[in-house]
Amino acid sequence: MAAMVERGIVSTTGLIAHGRGEAFDYLLGEATTPEAEAAEAAAAALLSLAQRPVITVNGNAAALAARELGDLARACGAPLEVNLFHRSDRRMDLVCDFVEGETGLKVLGRDQDAVLEGIASDRARCTKEGLLSADVVLIPLEDGDRAQAMVKAGKKVISIDLNPLSRTSLAAEVAVVDEITRAVPGITAWCSRFRTRPEEARGVLAAFDNHENLGSLLQRICRGLEEGPPK
């Protein structure tokens, strides 16, 4: 990640956010929990059944998992749209170039021609073709304001966020509380399975309850805390 800061892909505040994620991952035992697995299946079901799915990519997501996100984009037919918290034209070009180089896919975001309602600042900027028209959006490592604005705009939101109590996780239809390089391949595998099994996808989705799943995860973290150090 330090190298990604030097390249301009990750911002210094992105680095602090990454550290916060590391702490929560430590509490999860640095492994995909059964709750995360269930959320990854539900996320894949939502993406598979979507009309216009979109995957947003910020600096941290690009630095950590550009290739994995590219594989998922192919598996579920969703475009990648770059959105930066700390935006400059130069950084936008850098991140778009980086993601396109890593994935071999053309990304959205260089020409932001739309605005998401309810957010001050540059973070509101998006594309009409991508995020603004999407019905289902996967938002890895996204902040709470944007997550809530997307929900308000009627989109079904899938988050990837290691904090089970973040506004992002709580606002999401499906909150995947798992480290991004474990979560994204997990979702991709389920997408491949659902491609020929839409009924199974509908069943998985109907059985999934985000708040119940997060509650179960919190209990798991507590059991780990009371047992002492995870390793």
Add this chain to the structure above:
Amino acid sequence: MAAMVERGIVSTTGLIAHGRGEAFDYLLGEATTPEAEAAEAAAAALLSLAQRPVITVNGNAAALAARELGDLARACGAPLEVNLFHRSDRRMDLVCDFVEGETGLKVLGRDQDAVLEGIASDRARCTKEGLLSADVVLIPLEDGDRAQAMVKAGKKVISIDLNPLSRTSLAAEVAVVDEITRAVPGITAWCSRFRTRPEEARGVLAAFDNHENLGSLLQRICRGLEEGPPK
């Protein structure tokens, strides 16, 4: 903190560590818990009763709380000794200059003439006059290897670390699990009180059990997790 990276005081890995701390502080409700208060009193008691107390200062501690550490150094008569995880002569000078400017105190560390046993790498370096001769060491934001090496060297270690399960917190005689800018003034206030009350300091210390205190704190974090978002 981002500005402190640009000045060379904080390293990029220090920034990630800071983020980890933020996540744990979030779980504590960003406030000094009763367990932290008890640990701060015990820490002050240890410092007050010490023969040769020393306070170590690394880049993050300097960036976040140089002045507060200077006030504590004056209150308990302990020198400040700079120790860097990512050490270079230039960065050592930068951090020493910064801490001296903020505190008005002369710091130890520019001339490291001793080595702490049991640590590979530059992190073993310290001063004979300071850390090597100390009986009680306050180590804010320290890594587990150095904390354990100090314990092995027979020193009574007081940590300030937001992770209650870190090797540092578990190795310490007194683990203060509190944000550094809250913890240090708390310890300083107790030091002032104990200056004329050594018997009270001995009583506080005798009544303090680090593992019991950490266990109580973990239960508090769990209660918070099960209640949902702290704010």
